[in-house]
Amino acid sequence: MRWKQVEDAPKTFVLIFETGDEIANALQQFAKGQALAGSSFKAIGALSYAKLGWFNWATKKYDPACVLDEQVELLSLIGDIALRDGEPQVHAHVVVGRFDGTAHGGHLLEARVRPTCELILTESPVHLQKKYDPKSGIALIQV
Amino acid sequence: MSKIKRLGCALVLIGITAVMVRSQNKADEYVTPAEAVPTGKAPKMQVQLLNPGEAAKQYAVIFYQGDEVYSGLQEFAEKYHVTSAHFTAIGALNGAIVGWFDPQRKMYKKIPINGQHELIGMSGDIALYQGRPVVHTHMVLGGPDGTTHAGHVLEAYASPTVEAMVTVDPVTMRKRLDPETNLTLIDPALK
Numbered sequence: 208m209r210w211k212q213v214e215d216a217p218k219t220f221v222l223i224f225e226t227g228d229e230i231a232n233a234l235q236q237f238a239k240g241q242a243l244a245g246s247s248f249k250a251i252g253a254l255s256y257a258k259l260g261w262f263n264w265a266t267k268k269y270d271p272a273c274v275l276d277e278q279v280e281l282l283s284l285i286g287d288i289a290l291r292d293g294e295p296q297v298h299a300h301v302v303v304g305r306f307d308g309t310a311h312g313g314h315l316l317e318a319r320v321r322p323t324c325e326l327i328l329t330e331s332p333v334h335l336q337k338k339y340d341p342k343s344g345i346a347l348i349q350v
Numbered sequence: 351m352s353k354i355k356r357l358g359c360a361l362v363l364i365g366i367t368a369v370m371v372r373s374q375n376k377a378d379e380y381v382t383p384a385e386a387v388p389t390g391k392a393p394k395m396q397v398q399l400l401n402p403g404e405a406a407k408q409y410a411v412i413f414y415q416g417d418e419v420y421s422g423l424q425e426f427a428e429k430y431h432v433t434s435a436h437f438t439a440i441g442a443l444n445g446a447i448v449g450w451f452d453p454q455r456k457m458y459k460k461i462p463i464n465g466q467h468e469l470i471g472m473s474g475d476i477a478l479y480q481g482r483p484v485v486h487t488h489m490v491l492g493g494p495d496g497t498t499h500a501g502h503v504l505e506a507y508a509s510p511t512v513e514a515m516v517t518v519d520p521v522t523m524r525k526r527l528d529p530e531t532n533l534t535l536i537d538p539a540l541k
Contacts, residue, residue, distance in 0.1 A: 217401060217408065245400055245410070247515035249438060261494045262442050264466055264509075272468075273496025283471045283490070285438045287410075287513050298513070300440040300470040302490050302498060310500070312470040312492040331400035331408050343510035348412050350398035 208233045217329050224252065224324035230284070231297070231315050234326075238288050238295035244334035246288040248299075252281040252324030257303050259313030267344030272313045279303040281324060282310065289335035291346045296337060380457040381449065381504060383533045387485070392422025392508075397430070407518040413441070413508040419472075420485065420503050423514065427476050427483035432516075434523035437487075439472040441512030446491060448501030456532040463499050468492040469512055472503065477523040479534045484525060 210222040222237065224230060230250075238246070256276050260269030286299030299315040318324075337346035394414035401408045411426050413419050419439070427435070444466050449458030474487025490500040506512070524540035527533075 216404065217406075247438065259492065259496050261468055261492060261496070262466065263494070264444075270494065272492060272494055285440055285471050285473075287440070287515060298440065300468060300492075302470050302492075310490070310498040311496040312490055312498045313468050313496050314492075329408075333398065333400040333402070335398070335400075335410055340510060342415065345510070347414070347511040348410065348513055350396045350410055350412055 208237070210237065217331060220328045220330070222326040222328060224320040224326070226255075226321045228320045228324070230318040230320065230324060231299070234297045234299070235295075238297055241330075243288045243295050243328075243330050244290050245331040246328055248286055248288075248326055248328035250281065250284040250324055250326035253321060254279050254281050254303060254318050254324075255321035256317070256319040257301065258317035259301060259303075259311065260316045261313050264343075269314050269316065271316060273311050275303060275305070275311060277305070278321065279305055281318070284315065284318075284324075284326070286315070287335070287348075289337045289348050291337040296346065379460055380452070380455060381460055382457050387421055387424040389421055389425040389428070391418035392425060393417065395422040395426070397426060405520045409516045409518065411437075411514040411516055413512040413514070415508060415510050417508045417512070419506040419508055419512050419514070420487065423474075423476075423485045423487065424483070426516070427485055430518070432476050432483050432518050433478050434519040434521055435476040435516055436519070437474055437476075437514050437516040439469065439512055439514035441469040442509055443467050443469050443491065443506050443512070444509035445505070445507040446489075446503075447505040448489065448499065449504045450501050451533075453531065458502055458504065460504060461499070461501055463491055465493075466509060467499075469506070470498065472506075472512075472514070474503070475523075475536070477525045477536050479525040479527075484534060
């Protein structure tokens with residue numbers, strides 16, 4: 208993954224992923240490295256593998272809703288970054304298009320790029336904080 | 351004669367009832383684009399300005415359990431005097447209605463989507479029509495097997511949260527009524 212800052216105010220980055228890059232992990236690392244604390248991003252591209260989650264209220268965990276071990280268009284990836292206990296936490300959702308044009312989507316668990324993924328990220332000066340929500344069992348943004 | 355008359359009456363009554371039931375169904379299944387969005391359905395909504403002092407304002411608009419997102423975005427737009435904006439949102443919903451625009455009827459066909467879904471992507475814009483902000487937004491929802499449903503947002507109930515990132519632009523954008531579709535369309539040239 209290569210990246211470049213393209214604007215100062217608002218602080219804007221372009222991230223370019225290449226074949227074999229895994230988006231969820233790379234984004235988490237990037238957020239940590241740049242100490243991002245209030246960001247939003249969107250991306251398009253194509254993938255060779257995608258694992259998408261669905262939030263299960265009964266278990267309060269993300270079920271792997273679908274695993275696509277095939278070439279798919281990354282039609283839309285949008286998400287945000289907020290702090291949880293001082294650490295940046297990436298939250299992203301994905302829609303992918305299969306060879307026949309049907310769409311699948313869910314919470315981003317794992318996405319392997321082939322051949323490219325182009326992501327634009329904007330960081331704001333004000334931080335966003337997440338707090339554990341006992342009802343859902345996950346951390347939600349509190350403003 | 352009276353037998354035939356009675357039979358005729360009964361048939362007419364059945365006919366009227368059938369027509370009434372059908373038109374009632376029609377009214378339930380379709381919604382006109384101009385229908386006002388009721389506010390006050392997102393009582394837990396929170397708003398934070400992310401870049402004080404900048405010309406293009408960035409807001410985090412966060413919804414919690416049970417908040418209706420479309421009505422909340424309308425409320426946000428009115429409260430913060432938004433005259434031009436664009437946004438994206440992700441989260442999860444329990445219960446939603448999306449619309450499909452039927453060009454023949456010039457109305458949105460209501461498509462209810464029940465149960466827990468990932469709000470995979472919502473994107474939209476806000477512009478002024480007759481001095482009032484109008485929220486226009488589309489979304490894609492994902493079910494437990496990763497299959498998707500999508501459409502024009504009519505109702506969307508957050509569960510447990512929806513995170514919207516809104517950019518409010520300093521230049522006002524206006525809409526005009528398009529008589530051919532009955533929709534309000536953004537006209538960048540409109541002053």
